[in-house]
Amino acid sequence: MPDLPLETSNIIFELRNVTHQFGSLAAVRDVTLQIRAGERVALVGPSGAGKSTLISLLNGTLSPSQGEVWVLGQHLARLSPRGLRHVQRQIGTIYQQFHLVNNLRVIHNVNAGHLGRWTFLKGVISLAWPLDVDTAAKALAQVGIPEKIYERTDRLSGGQQQRVAIARVLVQQPQAILADEPVSSLDPERSREIMSLLRDLSQTTGKTLVVSLHDIDLARSHCDRIVGLREGQVVFDRPADEVNETFIRALYKITA
Amino acid sequence: MFKKLILMSLLLGSLLLAACGDAAPAAEGAAAEPASTEPLVISAIPDQDPEVLQRQFGQLASYLSEQLGVPVEYKPVTDYAASVTAFRVGDLDMVWFGGLTGVQARLQVPEAQALVQRDIDENFHSVFIATKASGIEPFEDIDGLAQLKGHTFTFGSDSSTSGRLMPQYFLSQAGVTLDDFKGEPGFSGSHDATIALVESGSYEAGALNESVWDNRVAAGEVDLDQVQILWRTPPYHDYHWVARPDLAERYGDDFPDKITQAFLSLDPNNPDQKEILDLFGAEKFIATSNDNYAQIEAVGREIGKIN
């Protein structure tokens, strides 16, 4: 692979002139971005700025209309479905609406994190007789809800469901975690708890964290780099402590 | 948009009401007109080749209309019980019934008259058939029916005289009850289906209308290596035309006689009339009367098809 940059070992995600169109609407326009191992990056910007699209491009559930997405040194568009799955196993994603299977028990939603490694048969057996219970229990203990392991997921509150989603990522043991507005459905207290959980997780294990947020204060307090997006384009990209009110106002300003 | 929908449904509703409004007076209007123009409504229960009978009934209707001087309308009904019921409530004036259904109909409409039947109907037979594989042998005497015990067996339609009532009667005469068969007896729905089901081995034996059997054998449609005839039953009365008692009132006292005459005068030498006779599988029609069906009524009561 001749066009691989030299410092590739350090780069987890790289977008090269990426554009993504939904019909005639360009959700992401000509974005170039590099994210290194261990970084905690917040994506901020108004609604419709392209944050969610960017996350979907990074975890390979969307492929760009133009440009290249590189993850862990692999050009996603050139991968076979099997190769893509292999890369995806190294990336855990957390969503705003949790995206859990509501009528399964918590244990199964957590164990879904294993699916990239388990055989199909093992997955099926585990649905009837949960396997690897210890791993799941440990993950749930880490997120603070060990007692919910055999509960039905839809019985849990929003904050608890988001913890289940995080436990699933813990079980998955990815190299990087993507979080798409993980706290937008939660109240401020719950939001802070979840963000702290994600930050601690990244700090203790050195996992890369890319999180899209509406709340600038949370971004500043929990991340070390902030990327401002507006109408699908990068407006600024700086260390968190350098992002002041001027940047924010420019990001959210209303243009006619 | 919602207002529009409401409007539209109101509109539809009023359209419909208007339609109802129109329909009701129309019906009354028809009743008020001279009795002679009220059509004679006829029907027929399905028998042999019912699809031909039902779909070509127009020929008979126009012949009768010409002979009787009143409009004749044919209404198709496939279900035995439905045609008896329609006769009872007065929607059918004259129906081609089987033995059993004719009796059922007359019992529900007192004074109704059996008018005419085919030449073959006063001497009707059923046949019992069986697969060769069943090991049941043909026999000459009614007691031979005892061989059917322990085998599977199918009747035709459950209200059929030749496919159900009389076979069950002769079985009981030979001491065979329905519980003696293997499993529950089947009801194939028609004589042709009975042949087909026995031929294919779904049932080991069955009973059906003699004329259907003879016709199918003559046409080479039955695989005689698979299925054979066991026994022909003694004769009984079957199909006949039954008319409601109010016809005389409606069209004049001699009207039932005119109907009878119209059937009796069907001439095989007249090509059009020959077609009608062929439709019924008859050489000619003959007069009949209610008394001819006393045996059928007795058997019907015994078997529980008449209460």
Added chain:
Amino acid sequence: MQKTLSGRTSASPVAVPRPSLFNRKTGWVLLFIAGVIWALLQAGLLQHDFVNPGGWERVRRFLAAGLNPDLSPDFLRLTLDVTITTLAFAVCGTFFSLIFGFVAGIFASEVWWQSILPGRVGGRSLYRAPWLAVRSVLAFLRAIHEIIWGLFFISIIGLDPLSAVLAIAIPFGAVTGKVFSEILDEMPRQPYLVLRNSGVPPTLALTYTLVPQAFLDALSYAFYRFECSIRAAAVLGIIGAGGLGHEIFLSLQSLRYEQIWTLFLALFALNGLTDLWSGLLRRRLGAKLSCSGADCVDIDSPMSGTATLQLYRYDRVVRASLIIAALLIPFSFWYIQPNFGKLFSERTLLHLGEVARWAFPPDFSQLPLSEWLELSAVTVAMSLLAIAGAGLLALVLSFPSAHNFLLPGGLLVPSTAGLFHRTLGWAVLLIARSILLVARSIPPPVWALLFIFVLFPGILPGAAALGMYTLGILGRLMAEVVENLDDRPLTALKALGARGGDIFTYGILPLSSPRFLAYGLYRWEEAIRATVVVGLVGAGGLGHLLTEQLSSFDYQGVFTTLIVFVTLIFLVDQISAAVRRTFREN
């Protein structure tokens, strides 16, 4: 004690005991398996062969005739004529069932009764008794099969087309009423309460608030009902309504296979076009509605939720459908000419009196108790086998029939799939959908007469006939469930690198299972109802008894058997409510 990431302490991870494998849910599953085994034993498993090899020659001849349908001009004209007749009966039947259903829906809704009887007596709400009474009446009306209603109306009204229209309208109106009342009860109540508090009478307040709110769901359901009416109209042909059912029976009686195929093709086309149209319309109406499994109240309506009319204001399909309906309704009434005057005529009253006199009082002593139990057992066994077989096959066929499953961009296929995968996906979809269409288009009594050639008589051919018909409907309903699945949890699984099979077992299957279960139970009740029309293939049971009583004009017996039948359906209704509760709550 272990420290969590956010610094709190929590109990040791092994503190929660693993729940037992034997809970209420698995209890029901075991009970179901036991039930199916019992039903197979009832059907004579281990006692005799099921399949009659001698019948295959007939089947071959029947299928061969399919390549050579009767296309003579006369027969084609007849076929076209009876197809329009069947369509017209369905339209008229649906029209009245909707009017009846919408009115009944208001008076069967909890919210209406709560408003007019708000008081409490002895700690119990006053409204419950009359409310439950209305619902029981509806349950009774819908428990009786269309054919029985048809024969009832013939015996009081006569052969008028009105009899067949009412035979569809009464039971389907009762179902519509039940579903509509449940939709009403699920709607947000604030606007209604505002009107009530300002002194508007309940019925009026309901008409101005909840009814418009529920309109779209109701409209969507109305079109589903229309699909069902087409199938009912075909069956009603047997008792004199004319139309496709009538002609199919005639041709079947003398085994004219070529003619049967022509009529079948017309039936497939009629059903296929109706289902396609109704499916498209309901997708338009329901596309923006989401229904997350157990939250759905009604089991009968394929979609449910809340939506605003504004969304559909300019939708072409919705608009075109309403215009077509507006044209079709008057045309249908003109085509079949039901005589509404007969409904209230003296003659009808006279016959009603007669039938009532003959039917009352019911007489259970006609048969010993053991016999009633035995007949009920046979009926239940037949319906259990039918629903078990249909459920399994529908599960297999529903996924490939859903357009979001195997086609490129579907749940399991990358959107970049090549020509080969695209073609294969479409082929599988078309085959699966065709099987389901054929299965549900052919009326169950016709299936029974076909199955009896290859299966030895007994419960099994009856069950197979009901099973085929149920499969067709269930498979279609289940495919719609799959098409309406919330795909976000599935995307999440895809994003973590799960394979197709894993996404299926950990996402698609659990997400769709509550609605699958609800539909399965609903069709089970329907299967019991329909045992009436397949009773004659040596299957016995209450259906056969009823047919014998009907053809013997034993009205008292018919009435008695119907009471037993309705009781049985009530019991099944209770069981299925209990099952759904268990699966919703655990």
